[in-house]
Amino acid sequence: MRLDSVDISILNRLQEQGRLTNAELAERVGLSASACHRRVKALENAGVIDRYVAILSELALGRGITVYVQVTLDNQKRDTLVAFEEAVEHVPEVMECYLMSGDADYLVRVLVRDANDYERVHREVLSSLPGVTRLVSSFTIRRVFSRTAMPVPDEVAVN
Template sequence: MEIDATDRRILTSLQKDGRMTNAELSEQVNLSPSACHRRVQRLEAAGVIRGYVALLDERKMSRPTTVFVEITLSGQADEVLDAFERQVARIPDLLECHLMAGTADYLLKILARDTEDFARIHRQYLSRLPGVAQMHTSFALRTVFRTTAIPV
């Protein structure tokens, strides 16, 4: 799918405020409401826009502690990777899991209430993950910058 400058303006605006009305969006991107609506529908149908979400405040949800966990597996065989990925996807406190190139095989991002809560997560879930050889945990002291917007 070809994404032109108008599509980019639409995507930029929707990433800032996915709840704006079509009338507001069409005004921001300088299109008629019907043309704007057709473009948004095309972007949705093509999967460029995957969905719309509400971004929650971690502190107000009592999850102020961001923890990064680097995991090195005992091997790289498909069975080891598949087993790990199936189990890690079941961790309810997990926000992200990335297969990495570098010193660790996987990088996890977890939200916890505090260090005691992370100890619970570690005990109930992380310590039971299959194929883990090493695990290194880092606690974020402060988030300096964060965005969900993809550069368009």
């Protein structure tokens, strides 16, 4: 799918403020409401817009500690990877999980209240996930910045 300047503008405005009404969005990008709606639907149908979410304050909800955990499994057989991935997805404190190259098999981002809460998650949950043999935890000291908006390229390959 080739994005034009209007599509890019729509995507950037929605990344800045996802609760814009269609009329507000149309006005900001210089389209009629119906033309804007058609474009947004086309971007959704093409998978360029994945979903709409509210971004909550971790601090306001008492989840002020972020821990990155490198997870090493006992092997990399398909069944072991699948079992781990299915299980870790059900851990509410795990916000992200990535299959990695390098020394660790996975990198997970965990949100917790404090060090005691992380100890509980580590002991009762993470260490008992299928195939886990090693966990290396790194506590963040302070968030320097965090982005939710990504740069929008002129051309997007959609499957």
